[in-house]
Amino acid sequence: MKKVQFGPSWTPYLLLAPQLIIVALFFLWPAGEALRSSFYLEDPFFGNATFVGFDNYVDSTSAADYGRSAQFTAVFTVSICVISLGIALALAVSADAVLRGKSPYKTALMWVYAIAPPVAGLIGVMMFDQHIGPLSDFARWLGWEMQVGVSYFDTAVAMITVAAWKQIPVNFIFFLSGLQGIPNSLREAAAIDCRSPARRFWTVVFPLLAPTSFFLLVINITYAFFETFGVIDVMLKGEPGNNPVTLVYKVFLDGFRGQDLGGSSAQSVILMIAVFALTIVQFRLIERRVHYS
Amino acid sequence: MTALADPLAPAPAAPAAARPVNRARRRAQILHHIVLIFGVLLMCGPMVVTFMSSTWDPVVIHSEGLQLGYGGKFLETYETVLLKGGGFTGEITGTLMLWNSVLLGLGFAIGKIVISMLAAYAIVYFRFPFASLAFWVIFATLLLPLEVRILPSYEVVQRLGMLNSWSGLILPLIASATATFFFRQFFRSIPDELLEAARIDGAGPFRFFVDILAPLSKTMMAAIFIIMFVVGWNQYLWPALMTTDESMFTIVRGIRQILQVWIGANIPDYNQALALAILAMAPPALVVLVFQRMFIKGLVETEK
């Protein structure tokens, strides 16, 4: 790592101790526990558990609502990525191109980052409220009677809108910093080689943004999976009923509401594997970024 | 204008040739401004509506919908939200929740920075057996967000008797290694020669950390602090599970409570709910706005 390091002593262990203890207590132990209980059927009343092998996995994934939830998670994730990345890219390109007012625009567009997902959810609830929400009014004006919280489809649309909206600032910041990282000489060379600004963007600038885009894609998928919990929880007002939920929300529901410890754990483990795969992809990309720069 | 024109350009041809290019450029600029104004409306519009509506009487909101103009009841609404007791115990006020949020944000940010700096220092600057094992164990935490292991985490904290305690609230959130990773990257970018020069100058591990490494990391620490404060402030799921004692509620956690009260109310206190939302977003938003440059640096650097 470093050419020269301090020699062996007890100091590094002391320095690592706080983090390792916390990791052991609040990460390794719970993760191990999740893995263990995913193979057991636990009786919530008597506390005794029987080993059931992969039954929990089979049972929970073959349930109809699991499939529905997985399907929604996929739609939810793809929609967030497309909407949020698309709008953020357009805004970043414009913010990078304007000559005046660059920084006020930048400030106005990024500060929403600071808003907590549940707060965004609350604002969403208001905006889409059947009686008072301006967005519902707008939909009604278009001839669409939105019933968020009642209609599966309408709720899904509202959740996607709010979740994608909340993620725009992050994508905007990264796209803009990626655009600003493109050397000016390269743009000038492109301007000499190619007349059309649009063509220049798609053939020179966008490929140079590819590492940023891939990276953001991973970030957005992670966001859609995990960080939208607050948005969903608030928009459903804690009452999922017949409404769409993501897989992560379902882990929470089955575990805390349904008291189905084994099933919830099995779903956790499946998600763990998904995150693991995603992280590997992410690290591959980071490595590549490092090699390029 | 002609005096300022490029002396190298052929004088008669220049204006004729330059005009269409300039016009195209101006058109492009206008287009970019339109896109950006649309973006600002998209991002800031809901906030404006939220704030304005919070200054109206709930009856007006109930009958006429959310408002864009100022309703004149700013002081009453915010005074009620900040000072009047609410919740089941009737003792929880907006001020208390804000204070709890500050504690959570600070505790989370400071705890994370301290712990991860120490760990990263050990990993980068010391040669010792099990160094890579320690690194991989810490690294593994990146694989599993708290949301996925929420139930077993809850049980562990319960078994340790840490429910409704600040340590039980903060420590599990700190377990993730994002900041450790970041400091590791940063320490590795510091030239080796600084350590060598310091060793020749007689600095041991403690001195090197205090005299050289910590001062060099100052801006990085500040950037991480800002990000982590916002992340800590915005925690929702874990506080919602962990804290059943209302005196520990944070303002973001309080959102959940509002909704519970809301359901079934005849005319809900829209104004108060919206005021609470404004109060919940204002402090982190201010931090981000005031330290904008550092915040962007921190965000772009940590996520890398």
Next chain:
Amino acid sequence: MTVTLDAAANAAANAAVNAPASAPANAPVIAAAAAPAASAEPTLVIDGAVKRYPNGAVAVRGVTIEVGQGELVVFVGPSGCGKSTLLRMVAGLEDITEGEIRIAGRRVNEVEPAERDIAMVFQNYALYPHMTVRQNLAYGLKNRGTDKAEIARKVAEAAAMLQIEDFLDRKPSQLSGGQRQRVAMGRCIVRDPSLFLFDEPLSNLDARLRTQMRLEIRKLQRRLKVSAIYVTHDQVEAMTLADRIVVLNGGQVEQVGAPSEVYARPASTFVAAFIGAPAMNLIPAELAGGALRIGAEAVPFAAPPAGMAPGFVTLGLRPEKARVVPQAERAGGLPFTLDAVEELGASRLLHGRAAGADVVTAADAALPIPQGPLALHADPADLHFFDAVTGTRL
């Protein structure tokens, strides 16, 4: 080149010349402290030092060198020759796998860098970016527990000597390359070490500043009479600075000697090619039948030295010792075809071929470029003979 063959005598002579000149300046304390002339023990002894990395790579293969009192020794060699590793072993920044290093008679193999009584200038200076120049200079003394008044006095003294008094309260980032270089040297001076270590300290400067700082380093070291090791890959720096040069190659010493000696009598083809610019012409040749041949041609100006066994050799000829003359003017010589001329200002280089080998010669630019059929001439005394296989001097 005024350097004599005897390094010690040279150092003494220079010291004698410099001492009166520096006396009025304000360095008496440091100079006195640095010259405990009583002991005859060399300042530094490197005795059979070996550096082997855990992965099996060997960077230094048994090097033995002594650095005398007040002597400036330059380690020179191409990158990867082990010169920096050797320096870092002396500094205590690399472990010593085998052998022993003694500083002022004390074995330091297991001694911490801070305890070795050395000071080091790094290639990138390694100034602490968050500290002012003053704090940078004082940091090592502070860690040793030197009292404040003493630190202030030493910092002021070093600053005066290096003419950096005006920058004492600036941060390194506000300084130019040359000023940073001075601060790095100041950090060494305040420590009063018995040995200075320089790790390519001039490589980050532009050519002009490099020449200037080179001279300053030389003067300063003479004035302080502190022994020094200077690592560089630049043979001009090595020649101009050194009392003695150590040419390293593949982790081994190729030759140790005064610059003039290394230049005049390179111990191997490696040294011959490395020291001197443009590099020495090295031409494969054969000793047979009492004559020296290059390819099929007999070399008329070189009778083989007495007692040299017949066989293949490498013939060495410095460009500045070779002369290209029109055949019409002087008989004999090797026929020479001129390919290109490079003007260097005071001199010019003539690139061409003689007897099938590429040859470079240097000539005074004041003379006209020779025309017509040409021939290469050289004084037999200027020829170097090396073993064709091992490259060692014959």
